[in-house]
Amino acid sequence: MNFDWSVVWRNADALVEGTKLTILLAVTTMAIAIPGGIVLALMRLSGVRALSAASASFVELFRNLPLILVIYTAYYVMPVATGLSLPPIITGIVALALNVSAYNSETFRAGIASIRQGQSDAAFALGMSRWQATYEIVLPQAVRRVLPVLASTWVSLFKDTSLVSVISVGELAFTSMRIRSQTFRVLEMLTAMALIYWMLGYPQAKFVDWLNRRFGISE
Amino acid sequence: MELDFSPVLDSAQFLLHGLELTLALSALSMLCSLAAGGAIGLARCYGPQWLRWPLVFYIDSMRSIPVFVVLVWTYFALPIVTGVVLPPFWAALVALSAHIAAYVAEIVRAGVSSIRPGQTRAAFALGMSRAQTIREIVLPQALVRMLPAFGSILSITIKDTAIAAVIAVPEYMNRSQTVAGQSFHPIEIFMVAMVVYFLILFPVTRIVDMVYVRLAHLGRS
Numbered sequence: 001m002n003f004d005w006s007v008v009w010r011n012a013d014a015l016v017e018g019t020k021l022t023i024l025l026a027v028t029t030m031a032i033a034i035p036g037g038i039v040l041a042l043m044r045l046s047g048v049r050a051l052s053a054a055s056a057s058f059v060e061l062f063r064n065l066p067l068i069l070v071i072y073t074a075y076y077v078m079p080v081a082t083g084l085s086l087p088p089i090i091t092g093i094v095a096l097a098l099n100v101s102a103y104n105s106e107t108f109r110a111g112i113a114s115i116r117q118g119q120s121d122a123a124f125a126l127g128m129s130r131w132q133a134t135y136e137i138v139l140p141q142a143v144r145r146v147l148p149v150l151a152s153t154w155v156s157l158f159k160d161t162s163l164v165s166v167i168s169v170g171e172l173a174f175t176s177m178r179i180r181s182q183t184f185r186v187l188e189m190l191t192a193m194a195l196i197y198w199m200l201g202y203p204q205a206k207f208v209d210w211l212n213r214r215f216g217i218s219e
Numbered sequence: 220m221e222l223d224f225s226p227v228l229d230s231a232q233f234l235l236h237g238l239e240l241t242l243a244l245s246a247l248s249m250l251c252s253l254a255a256g257g258a259i260g261l262a263r264c265y266g267p268q269w270l271r272w273p274l275v276f277y278i279d280s281m282r283s284i285p286v287f288v289v290l291v292w293t294y295f296a297l298p299i300v301t302g303v304v305l306p307p308f309w310a311a312l313v314a315l316s317a318h319i320a321a322y323v324a325e326i327v328r329a330g331v332s333s334i335r336p337g338q339t340r341a342a343f344a345l346g347m348s349r350a351q352t353i354r355e356i357v358l359p360q361a362l363v364r365m366l367p368a369f370g371s372i373l374s375i376t377i378k379d380t381a382i383a384a385v386i387a388v389p390e391y392m393n394r395s396q397t398v399a400g401q402s403f404h405p406i407e408i409f410m411v412a413m414v415v416y417f418l419i420l421f422p423v424t425r426i427v428d429m430v431y432v433r434l435a436h437l438g439r440s
Contacts, residue, residue, distance in 0.1 A: 066381035159285035201283030
């Protein structure tokens with residue numbers, strides 16, 4: 001066995017570009033999925049039957065499908081449905097956003113539902129307006145409960161962006177796999193890919209643990 | 220848009236074999252993850268001090284690497300290191316188990332540490348040994364509390380087996396791709412795949428929740 005690790009340095013620029021795209025994918029998806037999740041959660045809690053059922057079906061559907069299947073389906077369905085030939089990165093973001101919005105919606109719903117009715121009742125009793133009760137009593141408490149869950153979803157999303165490589169979005173996984181097949185330095189490139197994900201993901205996982213200790217609710 | 224589902228029916232046998240493999244890979248991965256993750260989690264809680272940091276390092280590393288990366292590394296790179304070439308199915312089983320075991324270990328740790336120390340102290344006060352306390356007092360309560368989390372792990376495992384399609388495990392996702400490529404009806408094939416996965420995954424979460432509601436009182440202390 002002889003290994004040639006220089007292949008990693010020679011392709012460092014491509015790997016950096018891939019890493020940037022991975023981060024961009026995660027940031028863009030989250031930027032869509034947070035408002036998306038809020039809208040879905042509000043629909044679910046609206047009390048309007050049709051809205052609530054539509055939101056529940058959407059959430060249950062996307063929470064119960066493998067993401068890789070959603071990505072492939074989006075890849076084939078979106079050009080037919082929209083009549084446009086969309087670049088794979090758009091398809092990838094749509095698939096990721098559908099998935100993460102469903103998870104975020106459940107996070108927000110649970111966060112709001114976890115604040116007891118008594119909290120807003122007490123605020124009203126103190127003479128607060130509805131607006132004051134929501135913004136000064138309910139939301140600050142809900143945010144503390146939502147934040148750690150949102151952070152875990154972010155870490156999952158960051159890892160899940162690797163799946164859009166199957167529709168040739170040139171992010172970190174795709175770039176590493178491409179260099180691997182061009183240079184035949186399989187072990188070197190795949191190990192480099194794993195290490196880059198590890199370097200980016202490890203601090204995130206540790207940060208989420210810290211958030212959970214800091215804000216988490218214990219019995 | 221005209222939908223034509225005949226390619227699905229034409230390849231029904233082929234797809235069903237894929238579905239069998241999906242279920243087999245899910246079941247085996249779940250069993251191996253539970254065994255390995257249970258051992259890692261318990262060793263982290265009760266094992267010798269020197270063993271703890273390598274276990275924590277393993278758990279946190281697996282939690283920070285995408286399962287896709289673990290799968291392709293196990294299939295393409297591991298044979299170069301070990302000299303042993305695993306067929307795709309077994310490579311997928313090893314990779315999925317190694318990955319999911321880390322999550323199981325975290326659940327075991329959280330479950331065990333959620334049992335109040337008073338329980339252990341009471342057991343010691345009654346003259347129980349350490350092993351007896353763990354086996355008869357802590358674990359029975361902790362297991363019930365871990366149940367919902369194991370339910371989500373089962374559903375995650377089934378979803379992750381679809382990623383094994385990228386290393387050519389001929390499971391349902393992979394076979395759907397094959398049929399989609401041959402029949403020129405990818406939309407119908409993938410729509411059917413969505414229905415199939417949903418019909419497997421939706422009841423899993425529901426059944427686990429139902430079982431938990433029945434058993435939740437046993438985990439209270």
